[in-house]
Amino acid sequence: MNDKRSQEIYERAKKTLPGGVNSPVRSFRNVGCAPRFIEKAKGDRIYDIDGNEMIDYVCSWGPGILGAADDRVLEAVKKACDDGLTYGAPTLREVEMAEMLKDLVPSIEVSRLVSSGTEAVMSAIRVARGYTKRDKILKFEGCYHGHSDGLLVKAGSAALTTAVPDSAGVPADYSKHTLVAAYNDEGSVEALFKEYPNDIAAVIVEPVAANMGVVLPGDGFLQFLRDITTKYGALLIFDEVITGFRLALGGAQEYFGITPDLTTLGKIIGGGMPVGAYGGREDIMRCVSPDGPVYQAGTLSGNPIATAAGLATLKILKEDKQIYKRLESRTLVLKDAVEKAAAGRVSVNQIGSLMSIFFTKGPVVDYKSATSSDTEKYAEYFKYLLDKNIYVAPSQFEAMFVSDSHTDDDIKATCNVIADYFRDHR
Numbered sequence: 001m002n003d004k005r006s007q008e009i010y011e012r013a014k015k016t017l018p019g020g021v022n023s024p025v026r027s028f029r030n031v032g033c034a035p036r037f038i039e040k041a042k043g044d045r046i047y048d049i050d051g052n053e054m055i056d057y058v059c060s061w062g063p064g065i066l067g068a069a070d071d072r073v074l075e076a077v078k079k080a081c082d083d084g085l086t087y088g089a090p091t092l093r094e095v096e097m098a099e100m101l102k103d104l105v106p107s108i109e110v111s112r113l114v115s116s117g118t119e120a121v122m123s124a125i126r127v128a129r130g131y132t133k134r135d136k137i138l139k140f141e142g143c144y145h146g147h148s149d150g151l152l153v154k155a156g157s158a159a160l161t162t163a164v165p166d167s168a169g170v171p172a173d174y175s176k177h178t179l180v181a182a183y184n185d186e187g188s189v190e191a192l193f194k195e196y197p198n199d200i201a202a203v204i205v206e207p208v209a210a211n212m213g214v215v216l217p218g219d220g221f222l223q224f225l226r227d228i229t230t231k232y233g234a235l236l237i238f239d240e241v242i243t244g245f246r247l248a249l250g251g252a253q254e255y256f257g258i259t260p261d262l263t264t265l266g267k268i269i270g271g272g273m274p275v276g277a278y279g280g281r282e283d284i285m286r287c288v289s290p291d292g293p294v295y296q297a298g299t300l301s302g303n304p305i306a307t308a309a310g311l312a313t314l315k316i317l318k319e320d321k322q323i324y325k326r327l328e329s330r331t332l333v334l335k336d337a338v339e340k341a342a343a344g345r346v347s348v349n350q351i352g353s354l355m356s357i358f359f360t361k362g363p364v365v366d367y368k369s370a371t372s373s374d375t376e377k378y379a380e381y382f383k384y385l386l387d388k389n390i391y392v393a394p395s396q397f398e399a400m401f402v403s404d405s406h407t408d409d410d411i412k413a414t415c416n417v418i419a420d421y422f423r424d425h426r
């Protein structure tokens with residue numbers, strides 16, 4: 001393995017960028033080595049500046065469902081560039097995007113485009129508060145909803161309390177309206193609703209959690225959230241920034257048949273460009289400015305290049321009727337290989353093209369069980385794979401993403417490396 005240039009640039013990067021990176025997990029700190037600096041990517045391959053060619057299972061943390069630099073998406077982007085990069089005025093493509101979202105995502109009637117998942121969630125929460133005229137938000141431990149103040153929280157020490165900031169720079173006053181329950185734990189949600197029956201504006205949840213590693217909702221959990229929010233007059237927000245267009249065209253809400261009031265989208269919706277969106281029931285979304293009193297705006301929202309990439313990607317997903325079957329069957333090959341090779345030493349969670357290998361006996365059903373994983377073992381596994389040119393997430397608590405560019409041969413090669421790892425590390 002040669003990563004000489006990456007190491008050199010990392011040293012240089014650390015002088016002018018915090019941790020040498022523009023987003024923390026890219027630094028590889030969790031696995032204790034220098035990150036690879038990337039030169040280019042195509043299909044299921046990613047190339048670093050030392051010339052290593054790797055099979056990529058990070059896929060830009062989700063957007064790359066077609067694989068990198070899909071020719072059809074590139075063509076749409078190049079064509080859009082010729083017409084100018086931004087106007088700050090409405091375009092037909094934004095209308096087509098809103099119509100596409102209404103067509104594909106069951107809960108969405110009206111939507112607004114923004115430029116990141118963080119922005120989408122932050123805005124959806126403001127709408128939920130504006131609509132219900134309530135202040136509190138209930139989230140789940142281990143679910144990530146972007147880096148806005150009120151959501152960057154962890155559970156307080158008492159069993160039933162409001163959250164405490166999980167980052168310096170977040171005033172406790174900002175997090176005091178956020179309540180934290182345990183994923184898959186209906187009792188913890190019920191208790192908070194009993195304590196604050198008229199104060200909770202919304203419950204926000206990743207319908208499949210994918211930011212503590214992949215954790216599936218238990219039987220009936222999403223239906224329970226639908227029922228209890230309706231009972232108490234709170235809104236249900238599905239944060240589908242990862243699951244949207246990933247589990248099914250209509251996201252987790254289509255997959256599980258549960259309709260939230262509001263949905264947040266990101267990642268795949270931009271086809272590799274910065275796009276986010278939030279949307280939902282028309283009467284709720286009419287609260288958004290200039291139709292209503294909830295202010296939200298963006299200079300580059302609905303950017304013409306970004307919407308060209310996003311629309312091209314969504315059209316491909318919509319027209320390819322077999323794509324979700326293909327993605328899942330490839331992922332199942334990986335899952336079976338890991339389970340066979342690891343023989344009970346890890347716990348594998350998988351749904352569609354999302355998968356996590358937890359270095360714990362499991363089952364992994366929530367934050368507590370996810371964090372029982374042996375992260376040092378994961379780091380060892382990560383480095384072993386990287387050395388064999390298999391690029392997976394540099395953290396135990398991130399998903400493995402399979403794309404439509406992963407060939408059967410590359411999946412097989414990956415299975416062999418994973419099998420070797422478990423054979424060599426008893």
Ligand SMILES: *Cc1c(COP(=O)(O)O)cnc(C)c1O
Pocket residue numbers: 115116117118119121144145146147206211239240241242266267276
């Ligand atoms: C990635 C992610 C976000 C944040 O999106 P950014 O585009 O990184 O701001 C929010 N929610 C979920 C579920 C995510 O996975």
